[in-house]
Amino acid sequence: MSPRYLAYRSSTSQSLHTESMESTRVRVGSGDNSVVFGGNGVVSIAGPCSVESLEQMITVGQALKTLGIPCIRGGVFKPRTSPYSFQGLGRKGLEILGEVRRELGLLVITEVMNVKELWEADPFLDCFQVGARNMQNIELLKALGRQKKPVLLKRGLSATIDEFLMAAEYILIQGNQQVILCERGVRGFDPATRNVLDLSAVPLLKEKTHLPIIVDPSHGTGKRSLVLPASRGAVVMGADGVMVEVHPQPERSISDAQQAIGLEELKQMTEELARVANAIGRTLTLAGISDSAPSQLAPNSNAHV
Ligand code: PEP
Numbered sequence: 001m002s003p004r005y006l007a008y009r010s011s012t013s014q015s016l017h018t019e020s021m022e023s024t025r026v027r028v029g030s031g032d033n034s035v036v037f038g039g040n041g042v043v044s045i046a047g048p049c050s051v052e053s054l055e056q057m058i059t060v061g062q063a064l065k066t067l068g069i070p071c072i073r074g075g076v077f078k079p080r081t082s083p084y085s086f087q088g089l090g091r092k093g094l095e096i097l098g099e100v101r102r103e104l105g106l107l108v109i110t111e112v113m114n115v116k117e118l119w120e121a122d123p124f125l126d127c128f129q130v131g132a133r134n135m136q137n138i139e140l141l142k143a144l145g146r147q148k149k150p151v152l153l154k155r156g157l158s159a160t161i162d163e164f165l166m167a168a169e170y171i172l173i174q175g176n177q178q179v180i181l182c183e184r185g186v187r188g189f190d191p192a193t194r195n196v197l198d199l200s201a202v203p204l205l206k207e208k209t210h211l212p213i214i215v216d217p218s219h220g221t222g223k224r225s226l227v228l229p230a231s232r233g234a235v236v237m238g239a240d241g242v243m244v245e246v247h248p249q250p251e252r253s254i255s256d257a258q259q260a261i262g263l264e265e266l267k268q269m270t271e272e273l274a275r276v277a278n279a280i281g282r283t284l285t286l287a288g289i290s291d292s293a294p295s296q297l298a299p300n301s302n303a304h305v
């Protein structure tokens, strides 16, 4: 007998039954200070590639507050290609994230690369990020499945759709059903863009899985000028949100400077995404306003710490 997959709408990976299961809504944060991924709202996450300083994060955080963007990102444990590149601020970066979270009331998402970092980072964040390079870090996925907070799972560097969903399966099977998928491009042959952003993955994943799916147009394209058009495209293709890299002085970013947008461009993006979302019958979720429908929220009652 074939296993009953939890990540798929139907019980096997072969069939595409779009009607067979309600879509899962994943709440990040709690109570009044929370947002829901997978409802009618389109949720933005923005922030620098790396946390560099408290000043940088407060500047970005204040811009997010002004625009109504509910979630801030920033890496403190950085999975860099070269061991000689900046590896992140680690503990000090977590404390900066904690301060931004406390002072500005923003929801914090940051990457962890192993189980030790998971526990170290836990008190400072609202949502864990699993990066592309760790999509198949099985021990990490299992540990994330055994804790209660939501997980943003990024597609691997060259992962197929089914490999992506099987990685999610590792989390779900442990009891945590609060998984948000993130399309961030896959390795292609042409260095003109950093990756090939697979926007067709969005409606395809919507057919195959009940989990919410967001798009990262920053790593997906690797080029500042492409981030806005790719994010528009993501919303039109049905994404439940976008995650973009933003920096007060983009060209001075310590990591991923070529793809970081500035605060003025973030404002433009937010205005445009609100219009694009409206045009397809959705709304851009602004901080403090959530479209929760509690009955459809992902359960995590059998998750344990
Ligand atoms: C990131 O989001 O900071 C990141 C490292 O992205 P990815 O894992 O998709 O390369």
Ligand code: MN
Binding pocket: 049, 050, 219, 245, 255, 256
């Ligand atoms: Mn980055």
